[in-house]
Amino acid sequence: MATVDFVxxxxxxxxxxxxxxxxxxxxxxxxxxxxxxSGCGKTTTLRILxxxxxPTEGDILIDSVKVNGVPPRSRDIAMVFQSYALYPHMTxxxxxxxxxxxxxxxxxxxxxxxxxxxxxxxxxxxxxxxPRQLSGGERQRVALGRAIVRKPRAFLLDxxxxxxxAKLRVQTRIELQRLHxxxxxxxxxxxxxxxxxxxxxDRIAVMNDGHLEQVDTPKELYDHPRTLFVASFIGSPSMNLxxxxxxxRATVLIGSYHVRLPIPVSQNEVIVGIRPEAFxxxxxxxxxxxxxxxxxxxxxxxxxxxxxxxxxxxxxxxDPMLRVQQGEKIGLIVPSNKVHxxxxxxxxxxx
Amino acid sequence: MSVLEAIAQQRQSAKYRIFQIxxxxxxxxxxxxxxxLLFMAISIFPFFYMLSLxxxxxxxxxTFPPVLIPNKPTAVNYIQAWQENDFATYFINSMIVSFGxxxxxxxxxxxxxxxxxxxxxxxxxxxFYLFLASLVVPGILLVIPQYLLMKDFGLLNxxxxxxxxxxxxxxxxxxxxxxxFFESVPKELEEAMRMDGVSELxxxxxxxxxxxxxxxxxxxxxxxxxxxDEFVLAYxxxxxxxxxxLPMGLALFLGEHTLAWGQFFAASxxxxxxxxxxxxxxxxxxxxxxxxxxxx
Numbered sequence: 001m002a003t004v005d006f007v008x009x010x011x012x013x014x015x016x017x018x019x020x021x022x023x024x025x026x027x028x029x030x031x032x033x034x035x036x037x038s039g040c041g042k043t044t045t046l047r048i049l050x051x052x053x054x055p056t057e058g059d060i061l062i063d064s065v066k067v068n069g070v071p072p073r074s075r076d077i078a079m080v081f082q083s084y085a086l087y088p089h090m091t092x093x094x095x096x097x098x099x100x101x102x103x104x105x106x107x108x109x110x111x112x113x114x115x116x117x118x119x120x121x122x123x124x125x126x127x128x129x130x131p132r133q134l135s136g137g138e139r140q141r142v143a144l145g146r147a148i149v150r151k152p153r154a155f156l157l158d159x160x161x162x163x164x165x166a167k168l169r170v171q172t173r174i175e176l177q178r179l180h181x182x183x184x185x186x187x188x189x190x191x192x193x194x195x196x197x198x199x200x201x202d203r204i205a206v207m208n209d210g211h212l213e214q215v216d217t218p219k220e221l222y223d224h225p226r227t228l229f230v231a232s233f234i235g236s237p238s239m240n241l242x243x244x245x246x247x248x249r250a251t252v253l254i255g256s257y258h259v260r261l262p263i264p265v266s267q268n269e270v271i272v273g274i275r276p277e278a279f280x281x282x283x284x285x286x287x288x289x290x291x292x293x294x295x296x297x298x299x300x301x302x303x304x305x306x307x308x309x310x311x312x313x314x315x316x317x318x319d320p321m322l323r324v325q326q327g328e329k330i331g332l333i334v335p336s337n338k339v340h341x342x343x344x345x346x347x348x349x350x351x
Numbered sequence: 352m353s354v355l356e357a358i359a360q361q362r363q364s365a366k367y368r369i370f371q372i373x374x375x376x377x378x379x380x381x382x383x384x385x386x387x388l389l390f391m392a393i394s395i396f397p398f399f400y401m402l403s404l405x406x407x408x409x410x411x412x413x414t415f416p417p418v419l420i421p422n423k424p425t426a427v428n429y430i431q432a433w434q435e436n437d438f439a440t441y442f443i444n445s446m447i448v449s450f451g452x453x454x455x456x457x458x459x460x461x462x463x464x465x466x467x468x469x470x471x472x473x474x475x476x477x478x479f480y481l482f483l484a485s486l487v488v489p490g491i492l493l494v495i496p497q498y499l500l501m502k503d504f505g506l507l508n509x510x511x512x513x514x515x516x517x518x519x520x521x522x523x524x525x526x527x528x529x530x531x532f533f534e535s536v537p538k539e540l541e542e543a544m545r546m547d548g549v550s551e552l553x554x555x556x557x558x559x560x561x562x563x564x565x566x567x568x569x570x571x572x573x574x575x576x577x578x579x580d581e582f583v584l585a586y587x588x589x590x591x592x593x594x595x596x597l598p599m600g601l602a603l604f605l606g607e608h609t610l611a612w613g614q615f616f617a618a619s620x621x622x623x624x625x626x627x628x629x630x631x632x633x634x635x636x637x638x639x640x641x642x643x644x645x646x647x
Contacts, residue, residue, distance in 0.1 A: 050542075050546065051545075051546075052542050052545070052546075071545070072542075072545050072546045073545065073546065073547065073548030073549075077546075078546065079542075079543070079546050081539045081542070081543060082539075083537070083539055085537070085539040085540050085542065085543035086543075087540065087543070087544075087558065088540075088562065089561040089562060098547055099546075099547035099548065102547050102548040102549055103548055146543075
């Protein structure tokens, strides 16, 4: 179990800076998720921690000990690769035992550990099979088992669910969380899927273009996104972001409608963020905005209505019982305490 | 006119009708089979004929019309071939040289190909293409320079010298073959090994080699064949009778002892046996290699 620190870590490849001055602290036993779009630097960050890449600048500390330049095998961390990276010419048992054999762990100890982990992951019947004889989910569990058996200080997981089908993904997500609890280990998890991030992480580090945008608990990220990027990235469907002109102090103009802001601002223009579920449907005299319905998506438990408010695209979450039709006009109430305000030039949150 | 009308009109034409008939007769497929069988027969026939002649007594061999299936098959040719002219010695010499070549080629080409595949260094591609370019030069052209080189090393008339020459002539192709295979091994596998605590050499031995079995088998077969059959260099370098390789020994049947056809054929058949054996063994390697690499 270990704490991890990134101090001013920068990584540049020829012509491209993948990670820019990253400062991040991960607590012992924490489930930290690095999330962001492709190319944001999250995998590179993970690989730097693993020791597969060296930072151009900055320090990596594991348990407050600097590990720059220390080879991967001496860092006592285990990694689960996106493609599992199982050794094709070895059985599942050998795959899991391999790391231990390399570390000269005695044979009976290896057998015990592998058997225990295999039971934990439901692999006991599959130990003599080779990777090509295993299904995707089984391979993934062997890859996990290979990491667990090493009893490392920290687990690094690089998009482990991305190669699984949707149903298996949901199942495995839950199993991983259970695993984290039972192992009580530090997990560092990379994904581009914000749903995975929100459901699994104790804290989430949102990255974009090499920068760390915000690191916070899922709830904080959702309720108080500090930048435009985080606001639009977290939450599905995305938060509605509308550019609006500021009228006297705490009011903005969205299309032809007036909306109150939660705080006064000094800018001339702001970007107003409202989550789809923040709107309430109301009659035209109560409503702040009027939306012309375009598309309705019924998901059974939810309903999403896409439409236009004076030319601005807006999506609203409604009760699935509400019947709306294309072309219809519905009134939307905007509770001002649910409004997020951003500066259009810096992208930073103002409230 | 519309598309449908055009198609309908085409269907009326005589050419189309004939084409349809031929297609239905399946002439196409049978012609192809016939051609294949023809080529097969042409390829196998010389060997088959030689096999058959090797079991015939000397008198019958030169009869006309030629007899394909021997009337009185006899093993006398084989016994004589083996006993005369130190044939056994030549056989053993060829074995030593060929296996030495295979082992040497495998070791050097694996290490070199791995270097090319996994390490970036200045001039890497240039060096690699230089190796490839050497394949363009016909072997015969190099006989004299190689002779002089062996003379300087004091390795004339030695099996060691022959092995060195054979290894060097096989390296370029083997390196080329192995490099592309090594590069196809996913990097994540190597990284997983690194995280498990394996050294770079360990990665080569424990990961790359087991996965490359089919390519290694290919290199082994080609190298063995090349070394076993090689005549020109052997004839040039080896001067003492005790060190002669098999191809030289076979040539003797037709040189010194006037045209001992029966023994010649028998000796030739014996000479092909190790190749067949190596091929069979390598096939197993090869197939193992393919099934191992099946999951990537």
